[in-house]
Amino acid sequence: MSANSRLTIAAHALAWIGLYQRQGHEVATSEQIATSANTNPVVIRRLLGELRRAGLVESRRGVGAGWSLARELESMTLLDVYEALEPGPLFAMHRTTPDQECVVGRGIQPAMRSVYEGIEQTLRQELARVTLADVLRDVLATPR
Amino acid sequence: MSANSRLTIAAHALAWIGLYQRQGHEVATSEQIATSANTNPVVIRRLLGELRRAGLVESRRGVGAGWSLARELESMTLLDVYEALEPGPLFAMHRTTPDQECVVGRGIQPAMRSVYEGIEQTLRQELARVTLADVLRDVLATPR
């Protein structure tokens, strides 16, 4: 499957901003977060831009610009982040319509769709169970 | 995320072979299955080849060659198929190692790993709950 790290990087960025703010800073720059995540600032800005549209973070421009949390980490779940990233479905149907003259071709998509919907629902419940505050707590609990 | 249809096509193929065998036929050809799934026979052979390595189907060569089930559909779950396809992890970590000098950079991967492992475990349980016989039953229950 796709090895996509967007959720991981987004969680990394939010945890970083949250910790930085706890240390008394107002805003964090994409440059700082990118250094911690070992990637490019534009990648961080792109991701945080999506989180901003979902109301999870805010950005300030001009001198002393940067990013801050729009909500407490305690009220933010991994599901909120996951949905902000608008991922496609976990499993896809056929790329072309199967043969509608065939019994299996006609019935397979409704059959699989119901299975897939149940699985995605369960996935969302699991993601909703974990807050970003939980993530940051686990991060800080890691032995050095 | 990745819109990959491998699990869907594999389930389609297995349901097709299972139904065909119930109708009294010995083997199904990749050509027939490809017609039903509206794709190329080589795609089907590649997929079924992976299922064969996992012991789910068998293939015969020569004249009258084709594919048959190695086990009853009732004993085959979507988890068996999923694992036969050896999908990568649902969520990936950073592509490059995060900054180990940073507290978040050090702790984020263990923290996310434990979340992701729980989710994959749940996914497997859901897939294990559905047999291919269930899928075929649902397929046949679809109104025409």
Added chain:
DNA sequence: GCAGTCGCAACGGTAATTGTTACGACCGAC
């Protein structure tokens, strides 16, 4: 006005999947 940062477009690189062609290997029928 200046400096620092975001916003965003553009482009190339990488990787996975899918579709396609080609061809050798196999084996039952004749």
Added chain:
DNA sequence: GTCGGTCGTAACAATTACCGTTGCGACTGC
């Protein structure tokens, strides 16, 4: 023993998503 039908597999192009990078305009506190 040849033939025809099918699998097994390699090779390649096309597509897609994501990632990394560069460049530059927009914004704002000083």
